[in-house]
Amino acid sequence: MAEPEKVDMEKIVSLCRRRGFIFPSSEIYGGLSSCWDYGPLGVELKRNVKDAWWRAIVQKRDDTVGLDTSILMHPRTWEASGHVEGFSDPLVECKSCHLRWRADELGDDKCPTCGGELTEPRLFNLMFKTFMGPVEEEANTVYLRPETAQGIFVNFQNVVNTTRKKLPFGIAQIGKAFRNEITTGNFIFRSREFEQMELEFFVKPGSDGGWFDYWLGERLNWYVNLGIKRENLQLRPHTEEELAHYARACSDIDYLFPMGWSELEGIANRGDFDLAQHAKYSGKNLDYFDDETKEHFLPCIIEPSAGVDRSVLAFLCDAYAEEPDKDEIRVVLHLHPTLAPIKVALLPLSRKENLAKLAKEIHADLRQCWEAQYDDAQSIGRRYRRQDEIGTPFCVTVDFQSLEDEQVTIRERDSMKQIRIPIAELKTVLAAKLSGERFDSQSLWTANG
Ligand code: GAP
Numbered sequence: 001m002a003e004p005e006k007v008d009m010e011k012i013v014s015l016c017r018r019r020g021f022i023f024p025s026s027e028i029y030g031g032l033s034s035c036w037d038y039g040p041l042g043v044e045l046k047r048n049v050k051d052a053w054w055r056a057i058v059q060k061r062d063d064t065v066g067l068d069t070s071i072l073m074h075p076r077t078w079e080a081s082g083h084v085e086g087f088s089d090p091l092v093e094c095k096s097c098h099l100r101w102r103a104d105e106l107g108d109d110k111c112p113t114c115g116g117e118l119t120e121p122r123l124f125n126l127m128f129k130t131f132m133g134p135v136e137e138e139a140n141t142v143y144l145r146p147e148t149a150q151g152i153f154v155n156f157q158n159v160v161n162t163t164r165k166k167l168p169f170g171i172a173q174i175g176k177a178f179r180n181e182i183t184t185g186n187f188i189f190r191s192r193e194f195e196q197m198e199l200e201f202f203v204k205p206g207s208d209g210g211w212f213d214y215w216l217g218e219r220l221n222w223y224v225n226l227g228i229k230r231e232n233l234q235l236r237p238h239t240e241e242e243l244a245h246y247a248r249a250c251s252d253i254d255y256l257f258p259m260g261w262s263e264l265e266g267i268a269n270r271g272d273f274d275l276a277q278h279a280k281y282s283g284k285n286l287d288y289f290d291d292e293t294k295e296h297f298l299p300c301i302i303e304p305s306a307g308v309d310r311s312v313l314a315f316l317c318d319a320y321a322e323e324p325d326k327d328e329i330r331v332v333l334h335l336h337p338t339l340a341p342i343k344v345a346l347l348p349l350s351r352k353e354n355l356a357k358l359a360k361e362i363h364a365d366l367r368q369c370w371e372a373q374y375d376d377a378q379s380i381g382r383r384y385r386r387q388d389e390i391g392t393p394f395c396v397t398v399d400f401q402s403l404e405d406e407q408v409t410i411r412e413r414d415s416m417k418q419i420r421i422p423i424a425e426l427k428t429v430l431a432a433k434l435s436g437e438r439f440d441s442q443s444l445w446t447a448n449g
Contacts, residue, residue, distance in 0.1 A: 021042035065163055320333060
Protein backbone atom coordinates (compact mmCIF):
# COMPACT_ATOMS: atom_id res chain seq x y z
CA MET A 1 0.00 0.00 0.00
CA ALA A 2 1.26 3.50 -0.79
CA GLU A 3 2.61 5.42 2.22
CA PRO A 4 0.40 8.41 3.21
CA GLU A 5 1.81 11.80 2.20
CA LYS A 6 3.96 13.62 4.75
CA VAL A 7 3.94 17.35 5.34
CA ASP A 8 7.20 19.30 5.24
CA MET A 9 8.47 20.20 8.75
CA GLU A 10 9.94 23.50 7.46
CA LYS A 11 6.45 24.63 6.51
CA ILE A 12 5.06 23.83 9.95
CA VAL A 13 7.95 25.58 11.73
CA SER A 14 7.58 28.61 9.49
CA LEU A 15 3.80 28.85 9.97
CA CYS A 16 4.19 28.47 13.74
CA ARG A 17 6.71 31.26 13.86
CA ARG A 18 4.98 33.59 11.40
CA ARG A 19 1.57 33.35 13.04
CA GLY A 20 2.64 33.22 16.68
CA PHE A 21 2.13 29.58 17.59
CA ILE A 22 5.67 28.68 18.69
CA PHE A 23 8.95 30.64 19.05
CA PRO A 24 12.47 29.51 20.00
CA SER A 25 13.01 30.06 23.72
CA SER A 26 14.92 33.23 24.74
CA GLU A 27 15.26 34.11 21.08
CA ILE A 28 16.73 37.59 21.61
CA TYR A 29 19.76 35.88 23.19
CA GLY A 30 20.12 33.50 20.28
CA GLY A 31 17.71 30.87 21.62
CA LEU A 32 18.27 27.96 24.01
CA SER A 33 18.81 24.63 22.36
CA SER A 34 15.63 22.54 22.09
CA CYS A 35 13.53 24.75 24.35
CA TRP A 36 10.41 26.41 22.92
CA ASP A 37 7.94 29.14 23.86
CA TYR A 38 4.28 28.90 22.92
CA GLY A 39 2.95 32.18 21.51
CA PRO A 40 -0.59 33.61 21.71
CA LEU A 41 -2.11 31.05 19.32
CA GLY A 42 0.12 28.18 20.43
CA VAL A 43 -0.88 28.55 24.05
CA GLU A 44 -4.57 28.34 23.09
CA LEU A 45 -3.97 25.26 20.93
CA LYS A 46 -1.93 23.57 23.65
CA ARG A 47 -4.55 24.35 26.31
CA ASN A 48 -7.25 22.93 24.06
CA VAL A 49 -5.27 19.71 23.57
CA LYS A 50 -4.79 19.35 27.33
CA ASP A 51 -8.44 20.21 28.04
CA ALA A 52 -9.64 17.65 25.49
CA TRP A 53 -7.47 14.98 27.15
CA TRP A 54 -8.62 15.98 30.65
CA ARG A 55 -12.28 15.93 29.55
CA ALA A 56 -11.91 12.46 27.99
CA ILE A 57 -9.74 10.89 30.70
CA VAL A 58 -10.95 12.51 33.93
CA GLN A 59 -14.19 14.47 33.63
CA LYS A 60 -16.21 12.17 31.38
CA ARG A 61 -15.41 9.02 33.38
CA ASP A 62 -16.34 8.00 36.87
CA ASP A 63 -13.44 5.57 37.30
CA THR A 64 -10.64 8.18 37.24
CA VAL A 65 -9.53 11.19 39.27
CA GLY A 66 -6.94 13.90 38.66
CA LEU A 67 -3.82 15.01 40.50
CA ASP A 68 -1.27 17.81 40.25
CA THR A 69 1.95 16.85 42.01
CA SER A 70 5.16 18.80 42.45
CA ILE A 71 8.03 18.68 39.98
CA LEU A 72 10.62 18.26 42.74
CA MET A 73 10.25 15.00 44.62
CA HIS A 74 12.11 13.17 47.38
CA PRO A 75 15.35 11.84 45.81
CA ARG A 76 14.57 8.30 46.99
CA THR A 77 11.67 8.35 44.48
CA TRP A 78 14.16 8.16 41.64
CA GLU A 79 16.16 5.39 43.26
CA ALA A 80 12.97 3.34 43.67
CA SER A 81 11.81 4.04 40.12
CA GLY A 82 15.14 2.95 38.63
CA HIS A 83 15.92 6.35 37.13
CA VAL A 84 19.11 6.98 39.15
CA GLU A 85 20.50 3.61 38.12
CA GLY A 86 19.10 3.13 34.67
CA PHE A 87 17.77 6.31 33.03
CA SER A 88 20.81 6.87 30.86
CA ASP A 89 22.08 6.77 27.32
CA PRO A 90 25.52 5.50 26.21
CA LEU A 91 27.61 8.50 25.20
CA VAL A 92 30.88 8.79 23.29
CA GLU A 93 33.07 11.89 23.07
CA CYS A 94 35.20 13.00 20.12
CA LYS A 95 38.85 13.21 21.22
CA SER A 96 39.47 16.12 18.77
CA CYS A 97 36.43 18.44 18.86
CA HIS A 98 34.98 17.13 22.18
CA LEU A 99 31.43 16.92 20.85
CA ARG A 100 29.37 14.15 22.45
CA TRP A 101 27.19 11.64 20.62
CA ARG A 102 24.80 8.85 21.47
CA ALA A 103 26.77 5.68 20.77
CA ASP A 104 23.64 3.77 19.69
CA GLU A 105 22.84 6.36 17.00
CA LEU A 106 26.22 6.45 15.27
CA GLY A 107 26.74 4.59 12.01
CA ASP A 108 30.52 4.11 12.43
CA ASP A 109 33.17 4.78 15.06
CA LYS A 110 34.25 8.23 13.81
CA CYS A 111 32.98 11.66 14.92
CA PRO A 112 30.24 12.74 12.47
CA THR A 113 31.45 16.37 12.63
CA CYS A 114 35.25 16.17 12.24
CA GLY A 115 35.94 12.47 11.67
CA GLY A 116 37.97 12.34 14.92
CA GLU A 117 38.51 9.31 17.12
CA LEU A 118 35.81 8.60 19.71
CA THR A 119 36.12 7.53 23.37
CA GLU A 120 34.60 4.32 24.71
CA PRO A 121 30.87 4.74 25.54
CA ARG A 122 30.04 6.01 29.03
CA LEU A 123 26.56 6.06 30.57
CA PHE A 124 25.11 9.54 30.87
CA ASN A 125 22.08 10.07 33.17
CA LEU A 126 19.32 12.10 31.54
CA MET A 127 17.88 13.59 34.72
CA PHE A 128 18.46 17.29 35.41
CA LYS A 129 20.03 17.75 38.84
CA THR A 130 19.73 20.72 41.13
CA PHE A 131 20.16 21.47 44.85
CA MET A 132 17.47 22.03 47.46
CA GLY A 133 18.27 24.91 49.84
CA PRO A 134 21.34 27.15 49.91
CA VAL A 135 24.04 24.47 50.21
CA GLU A 136 25.22 22.83 47.02
CA GLU A 137 26.26 19.40 48.26
CA GLU A 138 25.43 15.82 47.35
CA ALA A 139 23.04 15.39 50.31
CA ASN A 140 20.83 18.18 48.94
CA THR A 141 20.58 16.88 45.37
CA VAL A 142 17.11 16.84 43.89
CA TYR A 143 16.02 16.13 40.33
CA LEU A 144 13.58 17.79 37.96
CA ARG A 145 11.12 14.97 37.34
CA PRO A 146 11.73 13.13 34.05
CA GLU A 147 8.11 11.87 34.01
CA THR A 148 4.93 12.83 35.86
CA ALA A 149 4.03 9.20 36.62
CA GLN A 150 6.03 8.89 39.86
CA GLY A 151 4.01 11.69 41.49
CA ILE A 152 0.95 9.50 40.94
CA PHE A 153 2.49 6.28 42.30
CA VAL A 154 3.67 7.90 45.54
CA ASN A 155 0.16 9.31 46.10
CA PHE A 156 -1.64 6.02 45.45
CA GLN A 157 -2.56 5.47 49.13
CA ASN A 158 -3.59 9.13 49.59
CA VAL A 159 -6.04 8.83 46.73
CA VAL A 160 -7.42 5.46 47.86
CA ASN A 161 -7.90 6.77 51.42
CA THR A 162 -9.48 10.09 50.47
CA THR A 163 -11.66 9.08 47.51
CA ARG A 164 -12.56 5.49 48.50
CA LYS A 165 -12.06 4.50 44.86
CA LYS A 166 -12.30 0.78 44.16
CA LEU A 167 -10.33 -1.11 41.52
CA PRO A 168 -10.24 -0.66 38.62
CA PHE A 169 -9.60 3.07 38.75
CA GLY A 170 -7.17 5.58 37.33
CA ILE A 171 -5.24 8.66 38.43
CA ALA A 172 -4.37 11.22 35.78
CA GLN A 173 -1.93 14.09 35.66
CA ILE A 174 -0.75 16.69 33.17
CA GLY A 175 2.51 18.47 33.81
CA LYS A 176 6.05 19.40 32.88
CA ALA A 177 8.83 16.85 32.63
CA PHE A 178 12.53 17.42 31.99
CA ARG A 179 15.14 15.25 30.30
CA ASN A 180 18.67 16.21 29.43
CA GLU A 181 18.29 14.56 26.02
CA ILE A 182 21.50 14.15 24.05
CA THR A 183 19.88 14.09 20.65
CA THR A 184 17.14 16.67 20.37
CA GLY A 185 15.52 18.18 17.33
CA ASN A 186 12.61 17.89 14.95
CA PHE A 187 11.11 21.07 16.37
CA ILE A 188 8.98 20.35 19.48
CA PHE A 189 9.13 16.57 18.94
CA ARG A 190 12.06 16.00 21.30
CA SER A 191 12.96 18.77 23.70
CA ARG A 192 14.55 18.99 27.12
CA GLU A 193 11.53 20.57 28.78
CA PHE A 194 8.15 19.21 27.72
CA GLU A 195 4.73 18.31 29.02
CA GLN A 196 3.16 14.91 29.53
CA MET A 197 -0.44 13.74 29.93
CA GLU A 198 -0.26 10.50 31.90
CA LEU A 199 -2.87 8.13 33.22
CA GLU A 200 -1.99 5.38 35.69
CA PHE A 201 -4.86 2.91 35.67
CA PHE A 202 -4.81 0.49 38.64
CA VAL A 203 -6.36 -2.93 38.07
CA LYS A 204 -6.58 -6.35 39.70
CA PRO A 205 -3.70 -8.66 38.75
CA GLY A 206 -4.95 -11.02 36.08
CA SER A 207 -7.17 -8.40 34.45
CA ASP A 208 -4.19 -6.32 33.25
CA GLY A 209 -4.00 -7.88 29.77
CA GLY A 210 -7.62 -6.96 28.99
CA TRP A 211 -7.24 -3.41 30.32
CA PHE A 212 -4.06 -2.96 28.31
CA ASP A 213 -5.98 -3.75 25.10
CA TYR A 214 -8.85 -1.52 26.20
CA TRP A 215 -6.59 1.52 26.65
CA LEU A 216 -4.85 0.93 23.30
CA GLY A 217 -8.25 1.28 21.63
CA GLU A 218 -9.38 4.25 23.72
CA ARG A 219 -6.24 6.24 23.08
CA LEU A 220 -6.11 5.55 19.37
CA ASN A 221 -9.75 6.68 19.07
CA TRP A 222 -9.02 9.87 20.98
CA TYR A 223 -6.65 11.07 18.25
CA VAL A 224 -8.98 9.96 15.47
CA ASN A 225 -12.00 11.65 17.07
CA LEU A 226 -10.02 14.88 17.22
CA GLY A 227 -9.36 14.75 13.51
CA ILE A 228 -6.10 12.82 12.97
CA LYS A 229 -6.34 10.67 9.86
CA ARG A 230 -6.37 6.99 10.81
CA GLU A 231 -3.84 6.14 8.09
CA ASN A 232 -1.34 8.47 9.78
CA LEU A 233 -1.46 6.50 13.05
CA GLN A 234 -0.19 3.01 13.80
CA LEU A 235 0.25 0.80 16.82
CA ARG A 236 3.76 -0.54 17.27
CA PRO A 237 4.20 -3.26 19.91
CA HIS A 238 7.63 -3.25 21.59
CA THR A 239 9.83 -6.26 21.07
CA GLU A 240 11.07 -8.21 24.11
CA GLU A 241 14.51 -6.49 23.88
CA GLU A 242 12.98 -3.02 23.67
CA LEU A 243 10.76 -3.31 26.74
CA ALA A 244 11.61 -0.92 29.59
CA HIS A 245 12.75 -2.58 32.84
CA TYR A 246 9.33 -1.92 34.44
CA ALA A 247 7.11 -3.10 31.57
CA ARG A 248 5.40 -6.44 30.92
CA ALA A 249 4.12 -5.15 27.58
CA CYS A 250 4.21 -1.86 25.73
CA SER A 251 2.84 -0.48 22.48
CA ASP A 252 3.57 2.89 20.99
CA ILE A 253 1.02 4.90 19.09
CA ASP A 254 3.19 6.13 16.24
CA TYR A 255 2.30 9.08 14.04
CA LEU A 256 3.63 9.74 10.56
CA PHE A 257 5.57 12.90 11.47
CA PRO A 258 7.50 14.77 8.74
CA MET A 259 10.66 12.83 9.69
CA GLY A 260 8.81 9.48 9.46
CA TRP A 261 6.86 7.20 11.80
CA SER A 262 7.70 8.20 15.39
CA GLU A 263 6.29 7.75 18.89
CA LEU A 264 3.40 9.96 19.85
CA GLU A 265 2.29 8.07 22.95
CA GLY A 266 3.40 4.95 24.82
CA ILE A 267 0.97 2.54 26.46
CA ALA A 268 2.59 0.20 28.97
CA ASN A 269 1.52 -2.63 31.21
CA ARG A 270 3.78 -1.84 34.19
CA GLY A 271 2.58 -4.79 36.30
CA ASP A 272 3.04 -4.10 40.02
CA PHE A 273 6.64 -2.91 39.57
CA ASP A 274 6.12 0.70 40.70
CA LEU A 275 4.06 0.10 43.83
CA ALA A 276 6.34 -2.78 44.84
CA GLN A 277 9.43 -0.59 44.45
CA HIS A 278 7.96 2.36 46.37
CA ALA A 279 6.76 0.03 49.14
CA LYS A 280 10.29 -1.37 49.38
CA TYR A 281 12.12 1.98 49.33
CA SER A 282 9.70 3.88 51.59
CA GLY A 283 9.03 1.04 54.00
CA LYS A 284 5.28 1.81 53.69
CA ASN A 285 2.68 -0.82 52.94
CA LEU A 286 1.06 0.13 49.62
CA ASP A 287 -1.22 -2.92 49.39
CA TYR A 288 -4.78 -2.48 48.23
CA PHE A 289 -7.47 -4.15 50.36
CA ASP A 290 -10.25 -5.76 48.35
CA ASP A 291 -13.51 -5.58 50.41
CA GLU A 292 -15.15 -8.33 48.41
CA THR A 293 -12.45 -11.00 48.50
CA LYS A 294 -10.85 -9.72 51.75
CA GLU A 295 -7.45 -9.94 50.05
CA HIS A 296 -4.49 -7.60 50.28
CA PHE A 297 -2.45 -7.21 47.09
CA LEU A 298 -0.52 -4.77 44.91
CA PRO A 299 -2.58 -3.67 41.88
CA CYS A 300 -1.15 -3.79 38.37
CA ILE A 301 -0.86 -0.58 36.40
CA ILE A 302 -1.75 0.22 32.80
CA GLU A 303 -0.16 3.49 31.72
CA PRO A 304 -1.15 5.49 28.65
CA SER A 305 1.52 8.21 28.55
CA ALA A 306 1.21 10.95 25.93
CA GLY A 307 3.34 13.97 25.12
CA VAL A 308 1.48 17.29 24.99
CA ASP A 309 4.00 18.87 22.63
CA ARG A 310 4.13 15.84 20.35
CA SER A 311 0.32 15.85 20.24
CA VAL A 312 0.34 19.55 19.32
CA LEU A 313 2.84 18.80 16.55
CA ALA A 314 0.81 15.86 15.26
CA PHE A 315 -2.43 17.88 15.24
CA LEU A 316 -0.67 20.71 13.37
CA CYS A 317 0.94 18.40 10.79
CA ASP A 318 -2.27 16.50 10.19
CA ALA A 319 -4.34 19.67 9.82
CA TYR A 320 -1.94 21.45 7.44
CA ALA A 321 -2.99 21.66 3.80
CA GLU A 322 -2.20 23.72 0.72
CA GLU A 323 -5.27 23.87 -1.50
CA PRO A 324 -5.99 25.45 -4.86
CA ASP A 325 -8.40 28.37 -4.60
CA LYS A 326 -9.15 30.19 -7.85
CA ASP A 327 -5.68 31.16 -9.18
CA GLU A 328 -3.98 30.91 -5.82
CA ILE A 329 -3.00 28.37 -3.22
CA ARG A 330 -4.55 28.77 0.19
CA VAL A 331 -2.83 27.44 3.30
CA VAL A 332 -5.35 26.04 5.72
CA LEU A 333 -5.22 24.29 9.07
CA HIS A 334 -8.16 21.88 9.17
CA LEU A 335 -8.03 21.74 12.97
CA HIS A 336 -10.92 20.12 14.80
CA PRO A 337 -13.12 22.95 16.21
CA THR A 338 -12.41 21.71 19.76
CA LEU A 339 -8.70 22.35 19.20
CA ALA A 340 -8.79 25.49 17.04
CA PRO A 341 -7.22 28.40 18.97
CA ILE A 342 -9.78 30.89 17.62
CA LYS A 343 -13.31 29.58 17.12
CA VAL A 344 -14.79 32.51 15.22
CA ALA A 345 -13.55 35.70 13.56
CA LEU A 346 -15.66 38.83 13.17
CA LEU A 347 -14.99 40.60 9.87
CA PRO A 348 -16.81 43.87 9.11
CA LEU A 349 -16.88 44.56 5.37
CA SER A 350 -15.91 48.18 5.96
CA ARG A 351 -14.50 50.33 8.76
CA LYS A 352 -17.40 52.77 8.43
CA GLU A 353 -18.66 53.81 11.82
CA ASN A 354 -22.17 52.35 11.78
CA LEU A 355 -20.93 48.99 10.47
CA ALA A 356 -17.99 48.84 12.90
CA LYS A 357 -20.33 49.58 15.80
CA LEU A 358 -22.58 46.64 14.95
CA ALA A 359 -19.62 44.30 14.28
CA LYS A 360 -17.99 45.24 17.61
CA GLU A 361 -21.22 44.60 19.48
CA ILE A 362 -21.51 41.15 17.91
CA HIS A 363 -17.84 40.45 18.64
CA ALA A 364 -18.24 41.44 22.31
CA ASP A 365 -21.23 39.13 22.58
CA LEU A 366 -19.45 36.15 20.93
CA ARG A 367 -16.40 36.57 23.18
CA GLN A 368 -18.54 35.68 26.16
CA CYS A 369 -18.78 32.17 24.69
CA TRP A 370 -15.68 31.58 22.56
CA GLU A 371 -12.21 32.80 21.70
CA ALA A 372 -13.21 35.30 18.99
CA GLN A 373 -11.02 37.60 16.90
CA TYR A 374 -11.93 40.95 15.32
CA ASP A 375 -10.18 41.76 12.06
CA ASP A 376 -10.92 44.79 9.87
CA ALA A 377 -7.54 45.14 8.11
CA GLN A 378 -7.21 44.60 4.32
CA SER A 379 -9.56 42.94 1.85
CA ILE A 380 -12.10 40.35 2.95
CA GLY A 381 -10.32 37.70 0.86
CA ARG A 382 -7.03 38.28 2.69
CA ARG A 383 -8.79 38.20 6.02
CA TYR A 384 -10.37 34.83 5.18
CA ARG A 385 -6.88 33.53 4.24
CA ARG A 386 -5.41 34.72 7.53
CA GLN A 387 -8.10 32.88 9.48
CA ASP A 388 -7.76 29.74 7.32
CA GLU A 389 -4.04 29.67 8.04
CA ILE A 390 -4.58 29.61 11.82
CA GLY A 391 -7.45 27.13 11.65
CA THR A 392 -10.42 29.35 12.60
CA PRO A 393 -13.49 27.22 11.76
CA PHE A 394 -15.89 30.13 11.14
CA CYS A 395 -15.79 33.73 9.96
CA VAL A 396 -18.77 36.03 10.45
CA THR A 397 -19.05 38.87 7.94
CA VAL A 398 -21.04 41.99 8.74
CA ASP A 399 -22.03 44.02 5.64
CA PHE A 400 -24.21 47.07 4.89
CA GLN A 401 -27.19 44.81 4.31
CA SER A 402 -26.77 43.64 7.93
CA LEU A 403 -27.79 47.12 9.07
CA GLU A 404 -31.05 46.71 7.19
CA ASP A 405 -32.01 43.06 7.63
CA GLU A 406 -30.17 42.25 10.90
CA GLN A 407 -28.52 39.22 9.30
CA VAL A 408 -24.87 38.22 8.92
CA THR A 409 -22.96 35.74 6.77
CA ILE A 410 -21.10 32.79 8.26
CA ARG A 411 -18.34 31.30 6.15
CA GLU A 412 -16.97 27.86 6.90
CA ARG A 413 -13.22 27.26 6.72
CA ASP A 414 -13.15 23.78 5.12
CA SER A 415 -15.83 24.03 2.44
CA MET A 416 -15.66 27.85 2.10
CA LYS A 417 -19.46 27.69 1.88
CA GLN A 418 -21.50 30.57 3.24
CA ILE A 419 -24.88 30.82 4.93
CA ARG A 420 -26.79 33.93 5.94
CA ILE A 421 -28.57 33.94 9.28
CA PRO A 422 -30.31 36.37 11.66
CA ILE A 423 -27.95 37.96 14.20
CA ALA A 424 -30.38 36.89 16.92
CA GLU A 425 -29.67 33.23 16.05
CA LEU A 426 -25.92 33.57 15.57
CA LYS A 427 -24.81 32.12 18.91
CA THR A 428 -27.18 29.16 18.72
CA VAL A 429 -26.14 28.35 15.17
CA LEU A 430 -22.41 28.71 15.93
CA ALA A 431 -22.74 26.51 19.01
CA ALA A 432 -24.38 23.79 16.89
CA LYS A 433 -21.79 24.06 14.11
CA LEU A 434 -18.87 24.07 16.55
CA SER A 435 -20.16 20.88 18.11
CA GLY A 436 -20.28 19.13 14.77
CA GLU A 437 -23.59 19.92 13.05
CA ARG A 438 -23.27 19.85 9.27
CA PHE A 439 -22.60 23.35 7.98
CA ASP A 440 -25.31 23.35 5.31
CA SER A 441 -27.92 21.76 7.57
CA GLN A 442 -30.66 24.35 8.04
CA SER A 443 -32.33 22.97 11.14
CA LEU A 444 -31.72 25.98 13.32
CA TRP A 445 -32.36 29.03 11.23
CA THR A 446 -34.38 30.27 8.32
CA ALA A 447 -32.06 30.31 5.35
CA ASN A 448 -32.04 33.43 3.28
CA GLY A 449 -31.74 32.16 -0.30
N1 GAP B 1 5.88 7.40 32.27
C1 GAP B 1 6.27 6.77 31.05
C2 GAP B 1 7.05 7.64 30.17
O1 GAP B 1 7.45 8.74 30.56
P1 GAP B 1 8.06 7.79 27.77
O2 GAP B 1 7.81 6.92 26.57
O3 GAP B 1 9.49 8.00 28.17
O4 GAP B 1 7.23 7.11 28.96
C3 GAP B 1 5.97 9.27 27.31
O5 GAP B 1 7.35 9.18 27.55
C4 GAP B 1 5.67 10.30 26.26
O6 GAP B 1 6.26 11.56 26.62
C5 GAP B 1 6.26 9.99 24.88
O7 GAP B 1 5.42 9.13 24.13
C6 GAP B 1 6.34 11.36 24.25
O8 GAP B 1 5.10 11.73 23.70
C7 GAP B 1 6.65 12.26 25.45
N2 GAP B 1 8.10 12.56 25.51
C8 GAP B 1 9.07 11.80 26.04
N3 GAP B 1 10.27 12.39 25.91
C9 GAP B 1 10.06 13.57 25.29
C10 GAP B 1 10.89 14.66 24.87
N4 GAP B 1 12.21 14.66 25.10
N5 GAP B 1 10.32 15.71 24.23
C11 GAP B 1 8.97 15.75 24.00
N6 GAP B 1 8.15 14.76 24.38
C12 GAP B 1 8.66 13.68 25.03
